Amino acid sequence: MLALLKTIREAIANWWSDFTLQTKLLAVATLVVSLVMSGLTFWAVNTIQQDARLNDTRFGRDLGLLLAANVTPLIAENNLTEIAQFSQRFYSSTSSVRYMLYADEGGKIFFGIPFWEPEVENSLLTIERRIQLPEDYPGNDDKPMVRQHNTPDGIVTDVFVPLIVNKKYLGVLAIGINPNQTAVISTNFTRDVTIAVFITIWVMVILAGVINALTITKPIKELLVGVKQIATGNFKQRIDLPLGGELGELILSFNDMAERLERYEEQNIEELTAEKAKLETLVSTIADGAVLIDNNMQVILVNPTARRIFGWDGHDVVGSNVLHQLPPAIQMEITRPLYEMAAGECDSAEFRIHLNQPTKRTIRILLTTVLNLQRESIKGIAITVQDITREVELNEAKSQFISNVSHELRTPLFNIKSFIETLHDYGEDLSIEQRQDFLKTVNHETDRLTRLVNDVLDLSKLESGRSYNFDGVDLAQAIEQTLRTYQLNAKDKGIELIQEVAPSLPLVMGNYDLLLQVLANLVGNALKFTKAGGKVALRAYQLDPKPHSQNQSPRVRVEVADTGIGIASEDQQAIFDRFFRVENRVHTLEGTGLGLSIVRNIVERHGSKVHLVSEVGIGTTFWFDLALCD
Secondary structure (H helix, E strand, O other): OHHHHHHHHHHHHHHHHOOOHHHHHHHHHHHHHHHHHHHHHHHHHHHHHHHHHHHHHHHHHHHHHHHHHHHHHHHHOOOHHHHHHHHHHHHHHOOOEEEEEEEEOOOEEEEEEOOOOOOEEOOOOEEOOEOOOOOOOOOOOOOOEEEEEEEOOEEEEEEEEEEEEOOEEEEEEEEEEOOOHHHHHHHHHHHHHHHHHHHHHHHHHHHHHHHHHHHHHHHHHHHHHHHHHHHOOOOOOOOOOOOOHHHHHHHHHHHHHHHHHHHHHHHHHHHHHHHHHHHHHHHHHOOOEEEEEOOOOEEEEEOHHHHHHHOOOOOOOOOOEHHHHOOHHHHHHHHHHHHHHHOOOOOEEEEEEEEOOOOOEEEEEEEEEEEOOOOOOEEEEEEEEEEOHHHHHHHHHHHHHHHHHHHHHHHHHHHHHHHHHHHHHHHHHOOHHHHHHHHHHHHHHHHHHHHHHHHHHHHHHHHOOOOOOOEEEOHHHHHHHHHHHHHHHHHHHOOEEEEEEOOOOOOEEEOHHHHHHHHHHHHHHHHHOOOOOOEEEEEEEEOOOOOOOOOOOOEEEEEEEEOOOOOOHHHHOOOOOOOOOOHHHHOOOOOOOOHHHHHHHHHHHOOOOOEEEEEOOOEEEEEEEEEEOO
């Protein structure tokens, strides 16, 4: 049952939704008018019925008083025969009286018309009839009591008149008054006519609605669907309804328009496709990222560079909201400017944003509005994305380099200036040993300044892209020259220098001076951070080709190992950075902090990389590989 009611309710809802707004308003207005008119009619009928009942009440009260005035003396005399005859004549003379009952002061009925019967009484059963009256009846008021009750023939008015003689209550006279038949017939007729009119109106409204749905609403809805299909680009849409008149002409005109649009689309589709392909090719080949969105923030076009920067590879973002696809850092920055540009409040905007996902980088975003041909309205927004990570890193490196060089130059210059000023101002007051000590310090600081300038120049040359001549280099000779240079230094510090060069070592491809500088820097650092009694070894040997490796060319490995203080694991990544010095942490020996940066640049110029293995308190080993000379 519930399923049937639900089905009927859905059918009615679907049927109602087929009507136009105008039809619905007309139906609602008709319903309101019909309900108002029906309500007024029923109100009038109810008023007439109330007036009729009031007239019946008045008539019954007057009739009861008249009858009571005539029978009260007879009841006082207990003349029942005369009462019966008078009552019978009175009942027969009018059709308005339905019944007449006489009861004594206890409510016991002793006579009634038309259904009076003598009481039945025997030794076992006594049947008597009574009138149920209020306990205080008649009270102090001798006026009739009137009430009404419903019967199949209508509402009957009951009138109870007290019978009083010389202020003595003798009983009650009850009279039933039939309803006014003329008023009943009139009201019933009015009610039936009203219901019939109400039903007729709604039958006409429903028929009008059905006719409207079949002849007007359905064609208009079909036209609306067709227009929407045309708006979406479906020019194959047609409407097939057998209608005449103005709607039929409108449908024919629509079908003709759709046919012409379809032909126009076929003629221009190739040109549009070619232009689109040119645009996509142009956008995809530019180095910067490019994203084109419409005024609703929907992505229209995106090139591979933008996909790579935003991490959209493998995701179809065209047609989606660009703000839902961008990384949170970018979304927070450009959401408000995008909406302002779409509203025409500004023409362009520029941002520099640091990203951590999908990779750590810095990007520059340019927002520019795209106008129509007349430059009157905004058609969309172009988002240009430039990856400036390398530029930012170079600027930071340049600033850091200048800062470090300035700091490193300032210290020896300050020391030189301080000692010279002291010699100039107080030279005569100083002893010969003090003056020699001051001059020795100045000379030492001058050497330190010279080394720093030379290292900076060397590093500058290496990073400037200057070309060097590469030829066959005898590593054994370079190693031997390096060890001779540092032999006295090692002896003074009590450090053993070890040379382990494989016999018949082949020539390697490289620049002798640059490789000599690499060996000097590595051996010098090893001696600097190795305590007395330690060892520094310089090794060179040819590597065996790896098995199952066809492209592995023969190479020579060079190692510089020491038993010094070692390098902590957290410092090993930064050891090759410019101006980074281990003594900055251990507070031991001085240096420029550029030696290993020079080593890394020279080794990379030779097509290799420098590696290290180190353990604090055990020692450090640097090594790199060099290709053999052809």
